[in-house]
Amino acid sequence: MSIIAKATPITATPLPVGPSLARPAPPRIHIRDLTVRYTPDTPVVLDGIDLDLHAGETVALLGSSGSGKSTLMKSLTGFAPITSGTVHVGEVDVARVRPRQLRALRAEVGQVFQQFNLIGRLSVLTNVLAGSLHRAGPLNALGTFRGADRRRALELLDRVGIAHKASDAARTLSGGQQQRVAIARALMQDPTVILADEPVASLDPRMSRVVLDLLRSISRDEGIPVLVSLHVLPLAMDHSDRVVGLRDGRVVVEGRTADLDAEGLATVYENDDEEVED
Numbered sequence: 001m002s003i004i005a006k007a008t009p010i011t012a013t014p015l016p017v018g019p020s021l022a023r024p025a026p027p028r029i030h031i032r033d034l035t036v037r038y039t040p041d042t043p044v045v046l047d048g049i050d051l052d053l054h055a056g057e058t059v060a061l062l063g064s065s066g067s068g069k070s071t072l073m074k075s076l077t078g079f080a081p082i083t084s085g086t087v088h089v090g091e092v093d094v095a096r097v098r099p100r101q102l103r104a105l106r107a108e109v110g111q112v113f114q115q116f117n118l119i120g121r122l123s124v125l126t127n128v129l130a131g132s133l134h135r136a137g138p139l140n141a142l143g144t145f146r147g148a149d150r151r152r153a154l155e156l157l158d159r160v161g162i163a164h165k166a167s168d169a170a171r172t173l174s175g176g177q178q179q180r181v182a183i184a185r186a187l188m189q190d191p192t193v194i195l196a197d198e199p200v201a202s203l204d205p206r207m208s209r210v211v212l213d214l215l216r217s218i219s220r221d222e223g224i225p226v227l228v229s230l231h232v233l234p235l236a237m238d239h240s241d242r243v244v245g246l247r248d249g250r251v252v253v254e255g256r257t258a259d260l261d262a263e264g265l266a267t268v269y270e271n272d273d274e275e276v277e278d
């Protein structure tokens with residue numbers, strides 16, 4: 001006997017779809033009450049940080065030197081100890097990651113650094129392909145990259161506007177071009193998040209804006225949250241959706257960039273002896 005033949009046709013009214021039923025997507029990065037102290041004998045570096053990062057947003061991280069920006073980023077990749085609190089990267093509970101799972105965690109996180117961190121003697125294409133090394137099994141039996149990965153790397157180089165440099169040695173590129181290679185390399189990881197730690201500190205003002213524009217458009221188009229630490233307030237104002245300001249390891253300013261003014265943001269640097277770049 002066929003159960004299907006006897007089944008009553010489904011004629012239920014479709015469930016209404018709309019805002020009433022739409023559940024907001026969970027944040028890609030979820031940090032609660034994070035405290036970091038590198039060793040028991042050294043001071044607390046991050047103190048009670050709460051931060052969520054959502055798909056498609058670019059968040060500028062501000063703070064004077066030593067305020068904890070790099071440490072916050074390192075807490076997402078297991079390079080800084082989580083003394084208390086929780087840090088989630090996607091589904092991964094970073095505080096509970098075992099040493100042998102660190103590689104998988106780091107594959108989730110695309111990183112862009114001030115000094116680009118490319119291998120200068122290797123081609124631009126190979127540097128981008130290096131992003132896929134985080135994932136298991138990127139090489140075929142001959143130890144070369146798979147064709148699909150090469151095609152993807154070329155697409156990404158096109159996306160960042162330097163496909164024509166694919167065969168050149170990375171060291172022959174300008175700083176702005178190298179940073180775009182680094183962004184393509186990060187994208188090659190299909191990352192849950194991109195962390196950009198002072199990505200424009202070595203670039204001239206025009207190229208700084210090109211690189212920050214690129215990061216923001218990637219965030220929007222690909223739905224990847226970008227956390228970018230910056231020292232220059234006007235750049236943060238012009239190239240972010242949200243701002244988080246750290247001071248002595250605590251969040252002292254947080255809000256949508258459009259709702260903040262430069263004066264309010266400057267409180268991040270109040271009583272700071274160091275000069276703020278402009």
Ligand SMILES: Nc1ncnc2c1ncn2[C@@H]1O[C@H](COP(=O)(O)OP(=O)(O)OP(=O)(O)O)[C@@H](O)[C@H]1O
Pocket residue numbers: 038039042045063064065066067068069070071072
């Ligand atoms: N591995 C470490 N061991 C002990 N203390 C550390 C370590 N790394 C950083 N610190 C301390 O943590 C504090 C925050 O440093 P961090 O590099 O996170 O600041 P930052 O805001 O990124 O500064 P900058 O803008 O200069 O890069 C500083 O006091 C620093 O000395």
